Amino acid sequence: MTINPQRIGLFAMGLFAIGIGLAPTLASANPDLEESGRLLAILLDAGRGTVAAHQPTINDAAKEDKGFTPDVFEKELIEKFKGRSGVDLNNLKAASVPQTAKSLLPELVTASKKTVADNQAKINQKGVAYKGFTPAHFGTQAAAEFSAKTGIYLKQTTQDALLRNPKNKADQFEAGLLGKLAEASYPRQGDKTMSETVDGGKAVRVLLPLYYGKGCLGCHGVPKGEMDVSGYKKEGAKEGDLGGAISVKLPVK
Secondary structure (H helix, E strand, C coil), X not given: CEEEEECCCCCCCCEECCCCCCCCCCCCCCHHHHHXXXXXXXXXXXXXXXXXXXXXXXXXXXXXXXXXXXXXXHHHHHHHHHHHHCCCHHHHHHCCCCHHHXXXXXXXXXXXXXXXXXXXXHHCCCCCCCCCCCHHHHHHHHHXXXXXXXXXXXXXXXXXXXXXXXXXXXXXXXXXXXXXXXXXXXXXXXXXXXXXXXXXXXXXXXXXXXXXXXXXXXXXXXXXXXXXXXXXXXXXXXXXXXXXXXXXXXXCC
């Protein structure tokens, strides 16, 4: 397993990616794929953060046209991703990133932008506060759109105890890592992604843990068992508790 420290920004109204202290970085047999998976995870997370920044406006029942168009989303997404990864998607050709990332990152931008476009009717609905379009909804839909187009495994996932959407159910690999993370107590000493070569060397898996921040607790905090605005029972989470992960699987060519 390879642990790569990264700088991941925080965002409100969804799962936050808060750094955790893990083992030192180990040597890797597939650094290009691990970096590509890391960048894909950060990009999906940046999209969630972009939606989160507009959540108060999206939930404004008195306003119809929210101005959160696919083009507005794309511009802010590119800015957030550059701030977190150092990679400029507007000049990806010149970026020092693996070729796999250069081919897949634009596909995820397209899938993410389409997700915002497909939800414009919800976003701009007047007279309704909770629209059913949050960072979590965005992440599930954008990841599914990307995977359908590219054949690359990408999803948000979490432990069964926290699972709200069956589409996000963890597989055996994800459940094992999430279980270990949830059982441990980590100091926040920078953000980490975890990667491992699997399937007899045929694929690389990358996991970006997501932790609850203050903005998440309105739906996921206390009192435990109380219904939140989306109609689910609050989990009683505290800031810094593990909320899930973004999971990527890339084939070794």
